[in-house]
Amino acid sequence: MNKYEDMLDVKRPVSKKHPPMPIKDRAAQFAPFAALSGHREALAEEIKKYDEDLGYQ
Template identity: 50%
Template sequence: MRNDEVLKENVTQFSGKLQKSVIEVQQKYGDILNIPHHVSEMHPQMPTADRAAQFAPFAALTGYKEAIEETERLAEEKIEREYE
């Protein structure tokens, strides 16, 4: 089989799988796919910058880094004592 034939066959297989996937999604969620997006009449839309800020990185494990460093320090002291 030539390279272009293999490529064409792969594209055909991928296209078939993609079509099957799209059909499955439409069957599962077809009842809600075309519902219009809700816009509140009472609350103004949050600015994009504020929306992005709520997903900014944060320190979920406060103090974790310090605990690891302390464990490392204690382990190094123990190793030093063993080789004295």
């Protein structure tokens, strides 16, 4: 048995006090680490594609 095998099917804990952070906000928290040129533009394009897939304008 693998050392961590017993944890493979454990559900991640969900807070009863704090609602989950929206995906847009989670992605935005990494923006300050955009050390590569073009990273911000690439991220904006991915967000746009994601929003289109979900039917947002």
